[in-house]
Amino acid sequence: LKFFESRTQQGNEKLVIITVFPELQSKIEHFDQNRYKFVGSCISESLRQFDVENAKFKEIMNSFDPINPLQSVIQSKAASKKDSPLVYVSIGTAYNNNIFAFDALIEGIRKLEGKLKIKAIFSVGYQVIKQYEERSKNGRFYLPDNIVLLPFVPQIEVLKRASLFVTHCGINSATEAIYYAVPIISIPIEDDQTLVTKRLVDELELGKRFDLSKLNSDELADAIFDILTDNCYLEKMISMSKISRKYNGSVNGANEVLNFLNNIDKKDE
Numbered sequence: 001l002k003f004f005e006s007r008t009q010q011g012n013e014k015l016v017i018i019t020v021f022p023e024l025q026s027k028i029e030h031f032d033q034n035r036y037k038f039v040g041s042c043i044s045e046s047l048r049q050f051d052v053e054n055a056k057f058k059e060i061m062n063s064f065d066p067i068n069p070l071q072s073v074i075q076s077k078a079a080s081k082k083d084s085p086l087v088y089v090s091i092g093t094a095y096n097n098n099i100f101a102f103d104a105l106i107e108g109i110r111k112l113e114g115k116l117k118i119k120a121i122f123s124v125g126y127q128v129i130k131q132y133e134e135r136s137k138n139g140r141f142y143l144p145d146n147i148v149l150l151p152f153v154p155q156i157e158v159l160k161r162a163s164l165f166v167t168h169c170g171i172n173s174a175t176e177a178i179y180y181a182v183p184i185i186s187i188p189i190e191d192d193q194t195l196v197t198k199r200l201v202d203e204l205e206l207g208k209r210f211d212l213s214k215l216n217s218d219e220l221a222d223a224i225f226d227i228l229t230d231n232c233y234l235e236k237m238i239s240m241s242k243i244s245r246k247y248n249g250s251v252n253g254a255n256e257v258l259n260f261l262n263n264i265d266k267k268d269e
Contacts, residue, residue: 014035015037015260016035016036017037017256017257018036018038019041019175019249019253020171021038021244021246021247021249022038023240023243024038024175024199024240024244037252037256039247039249039252039253040244040247040248040249040252041176041179041247041249042250043176043179043249048155049156049157052150052154054148056148057148057150057153060086060119061161063119064086064161066160067161067181084119084146085117085163085228086118086119086120086162087120087164087224088155088159088162088164089102089120089122089165089166090122090124090153090166090168090173091166091167091168091189092170092189097127097128098128099128099131100215101187101212101215102122104216104217105122105166105217106122106143106144106147107217108221108224109224110144111218112221116228116229117146118146118224118228119147120146120147120148121147121150121158122148122149123151123152123153125151126151129149129151132149155173156180159176159182162180162182163182163183164183164185164224164228165177165182165183165184166187167184167185167187168186168188168190168193169184169188169196169200170190170192170196171192174200175244177237179244179245180241181234181237181238181240181241183227183234183237184201184207184208185207185208185220185224186200186210187210187212188212204236204240205232205236206233206236207227208226210223
């Protein structure tokens with residue numbers, strides 16, 4: 001949320017710009033439409049790009065062309081399963097120390113060998129990477145060849161190619177998943193992520209959800225398989241992506257600010 005305040009002769013006036021599209025808010029009718037402006041996502045493909053010096057990561061990325069989510073379901077599905085589906089995992093990198101969750105996901109993907117030729121990219125943060133490096137030195141960790149673990153990745157570039165996004169469902173990741181039409185498995189960690197998960201999974205049916213404290217590799221494997229093989233999740237995500245792309249949050253937000261300031265000036269005259 002971005003707040004813009006200006007003192008006028010009538011007192012303080014406030015505009016609240018919310019960088020999600022209106023259809024994503026489940027109770028939008030309860031918001032004062034004059035004060036709260038749902039402008040759409042402010043996604044920038046250029047600002048968050050960076051190079052990852054990892055040969056395995058580059059090999060996986062080069063094996064997938066970006067998927068156009070506005071194509072038909074069949075075309076998008078065919079593109080996403082070019083040779084094998086790409087699964088992207090990121091459940092928080094800055095303050096995340098839930099290595100057991102990544103363990104369960106790695107094992108879940110491993111259990112799908114023979115059913116799906118999955119390739120997976122995990123963004124786990126520096127703290128977790130160090131733990132895995134220590135395990136590897138001690139011979140206590142085996143990483144399948146189809147999975148790459150990295151502290152950080154350029155998320156948007158990965159989402160352009162992914163068929164499934166395992167996420168903690170922060171609002172930025174959630175809106176990016178919708179924009180690029182990637183079905184989700186949500187593992188919420190903080191309270192706001194639980195609310196976002198409720199909207200995306202329980203109400204919009206854009207994926208599946210898991211409780212962080214009750215992760216099970218068999219159930220994760222089943223969920224991953226279901227989402228990658230059942231078109232219903234992709235269909236619903238593509239529909240939401242089309243709605244999301246009708247809004248240019250950066251332009252709409254700037255226009256709302258200008259309109260707000262112009263109205264303030266008029267009142268002060």
